[in-house]
Structures are given as structure tokens and as C-alpha cells.
Amino acid sequence: MPEQTVLEVYRYLPDEETEPRFQSYEITYRDSWVVLDALDHIKTEIDPTLSFRWSCRMGVCGSCGMTVNGEPKLTCETFIRDYNTETIKIEPLAHFPVIRDLVINMQDFMEKLPTVSPWLITDEDKPLEAGEYLQTPAQMARYKRFSMCINCMLCYSACPVYGLNSLFTGPAALALAERYNLDSRDEGTQERSDVVTAHDGIWRCTYVGECTKVCPKDVDPAGAIQMLKLSYALDWAKSLVLPGRGR
Amino acid sequence: MTAKPDKTAPLFWLLFAGGGTASAMLLPAMVFVTGVAVPAGWVAEDDLMALIGNPLTRLVVVSLVFLFLFHWAHRFRYALVDLGFGGLGKQAWLFYGTALAGTGLAGLAALRL
Numbered sequence: 001m002p003e004q005t006v007l008e009v010y011r012y013l014p015d016e017e018t019e020p021r022f023q024s025y026e027i028t029y030r031d032s033w034v035v036l037d038a039l040d041h042i043k044t045e046i047d048p049t050l051s052f053r054w055s056c057r058m059g060v061c062g063s064c065g066m067t068v069n070g071e072p073k074l075t076c077e078t079f080i081r082d083y084n085t086e087t088i089k090i091e092p093l094a095h096f097p098v099i100r101d102l103v104i105n106m107q108d109f110m111e112k113l114p115t116v117s118p119w120l121i122t123d124e125d126k127p128l129e130a131g132e133y134l135q136t137p138a139q140m141a142r143y144k145r146f147s148m149c150i151n152c153m154l155c156y157s158a159c160p161v162y163g164l165n166s167l168f169t170g171p172a173a174l175a176l177a178e179r180y181n182l183d184s185r186d187e188g189t190q191e192r193s194d195v196v197t198a199h200d201g202i203w204r205c206t207y208v209g210e211c212t213k214v215c216p217k218d219v220d221p222a223g224a225i226q227m228l229k230l231s232y233a234l235d236w237a238k239s240l241v242l243p244g245r246g247r
Numbered sequence: 248m249t250a251k252p253d254k255t256a257p258l259f260w261l262l263f264a265g266g267g268t269a270s271a272m273l274l275p276a277m278v279f280v281t282g283v284a285v286p287a288g289w290v291a292e293d294d295l296m297a298l299i300g301n302p303l304t305r306l307v308v309v310s311l312v313f314l315f316l317f318h319w320a321h322r323f324r325y326a327l328v329d330l331g332f333g334g335l336g337k338q339a340w341l342f343y344g345t346a347l348a349g350t351g352l353a354g355l356a357a358l359r360l
């Protein structure tokens with residue numbers, strides 16, 4: 001049976017308005033609706049000026065992240081029926097500048113991501129004829145969890161450290177650095193170390209753990225950062241004992 | 248973006264992590280022995296005093312106190328940052344200084360035993 005609910009949606013046109021405001025939309029939703037369906041319904045049936053991002057509708061592309069009742073969520077997999085509140089508050093992801101309504105500017109993240117070289121680095125390129133870089137299931141299991149990141153930026157939105165200091169490299173980028181450091185085919189740990197162990201790299205993380213809590217793909221960025229801290233700190237200690245050996 | 252490794256952070260983090268591990272694994276046992284087992288008579292006070300009489304034991308205990316206090320100092324320093332009380336530098340020495348002072352007191356106590 002259809003039910004009524006109210007969506008309180010953040011509206012903001014930074015070029016034209018000095019302050020953001022909230023607009024309420026009363027909608028009849030279906031039990032199977034996710035928040036993104038409701039926003040789509042509003043856009044097509046009630047108010048075509050509302051702006052938000054989405055693409056895959058199946059929790060893969062990472063573009064529909066928003067703050068739902070105060071929590072960063074992928075709106076394409078967040079069911080309205082799971083909220084018992086009278087109204088559901090929809091805001092853009094926190095800690096990012098707003099371009100318009102629920103659309104945030106992701107430039108900071110896009111600039112940070114390549115700084116950790118999130119790709120396979122090898123000392124020498126193998127000729128094609130030499131075949132694939134083989135890997136055992138156990139070797140893959142070491143990094144697989146950290147490879148599931150879809151760059152949705154929910155972790156940045158949840159991270160209080162990033163909220164206070166936007167220079168912090170941040171959870172997703174650092175988790176990806178660890179993903180490649182752990183890959184048996186990769187030889188780029190040293191190359192990544194300058195950025196990863198910089199003042200605003202891993203050491204800024206205070207292990208609040210919110211990134212891991214909100215990650216829709218169970219990546220555990222907080223765990224990845226702790227692993228990075230341990231391995232780089234031990235390398236640092238080794239370099240004291242055996243100069244020339246550390247990173 | 249040019250980035251260079253933070254040279255002091257690994258030392259601070261290793262001491263913090265070591266302090267956390269030591270606090271979790273050893274502190275409850277130490278509190279249990281000195282606070283419960285000895286007063287209850289399950290461990291003879293003389294045996295404990297004989298153990299602590301060894302200079303090596305004292306050194307280990309004072310080092311552990313340093314790690315415990317350092318862990319506290321580092322955690323609190325960063326907790327204040329998380330809570331929005333300013334930069335990392337400002338209150339740092341208040342916390343680390345307190346940890347060092349506490350270790351000094353533990354050292355003095357160990358010498359007087």
C-alpha cells in the first residue's frame with residue numbers, strides 16, 4: 001500500500017543564493033523505493049530544477065553518495081522503508097564544496113587519488129611475449145578487500161580528520177595505496193612512500209574508524225591505514241639500524 | 248603536489264602503538280597483581296618485593312610506565328585535534344611533557360624502593 005513521506009532536500013545555488021535552504025517534498029513512495037528513486041520521482045514529477053548525481057543505480061559507480069539523515073550513504077541502495085522518521089533529510093556529502101543542490105565538487109579527491117599512484121608499478125616492464133603476471137588466490141586475498149573501492153567518497157564525508165584538515169590525503173586514496181603495496185605484482189611501495197608517509201598522509205589518521213563504518217563496499221580504509229603505518233614505521237626503524245635499507 | 252616523508256611521525260607512532268599494545272596486554276595484569284593478588288594474599292608481598300628489587304625489573308617497569316603514559320599523551324593530543332581544539336603543535340608538549348614528568352616520578356619511586 002502506498003504511503004506518504006516527506007523528503008527535506010538541501011537546495012543551494014552558490015552563484016545565486018547566499019545561504020543553502022531546505023525544501024520539503026511530500027511524496028507517495030513504494031515499498032521498493034530507494035532514496036534515489038524518490039529523488040528521481042521529485043525531479044520528473046514535481047520539481048525539475050533539483051540536481052543530483054547518479055549513474056549505475058546498482059552500487060557500482062559511486063556517484064550517488066549523499067547524506068541521508070546525517071549519514072553518508074549511496075542513495076541507490078538506501079531504502080526509504082528503513083527510515084522510520086517522519087521526514088528524511090537529504091543533504092550533499094559533507095566536507096566538499098557544493099556545486100548545486102546535492103552535487104558536490106569532487107576535484108580535491110580527484111587530485112589526491114593519482115598522488116598515491118594507484119596502479120601497478122614494476123621496476124621493468126615485462127615484454128608481452130613473457131605472458132601474464134601470475135598470482136595465486138592467496139596472494140590476491142591479501143589486497144582484494146582494499147580493491148573494492150568505488151571512489152564514492154563516503155569515507156571522506158565521514159572522516160572528521162578530513163573535515164578539519166582538507167590537506168589530509170584521506171581514507172580511500174590511502175586504502176588504494178595499501179591495495180597496490182600488498183599486490184604481489186607491484187614494486188611501487190617505495191615510490192608511494194613520499195606521499196603516503198608525508199605530514200598529511202597516514203600519520204594524520206587518528207583512527208576514528210568512521211570511514212570503515214560507512215564504506216558501502218566493506219573496504220576498511222581505517223584498517224588499511226593502520227597497516228600502512230605499521231609497515232612504513234617498521235621500515236623507518238629498520239633504516240635507523242641498517243642505513244640504506246629503509247624507505 | 249610535492250610531498251616528503253614526515254621524519255618524526257614514525258617514532259611517535261611506534262611509541263604510541265607500543266604503548267597501546269603494552270597497556271592492553273600488561274597493564275591489567277600489573278593492576279591485578281599489585282591491586283588485587285597481593286592485598287588478597289594470593290601473592291606474597293615479599294615475593295613481589297624480591298622481584299622488584301632486581302634493577303632490571305625496575306627498568307622494565309619504568310619503561311612500561313613511559314609507554315603507557317606516552318600512549319595516553321599521544322591519544323589525548325590527537326583527540327583534542329579531532330574535537331577541533333587547534334593545531335597539532337600547540338598542545339603537544341603539554342601532553343608529552345606530562346608523560347615524561349610521570350615517567351620521571353616513576354623512576355624516582357623505583358630508585359627509592
Ligand code: FES
Nearest residue numbers: 056057062064076
Ligand atoms: S548510482 Fe551508481 S552507486 Fe549509486
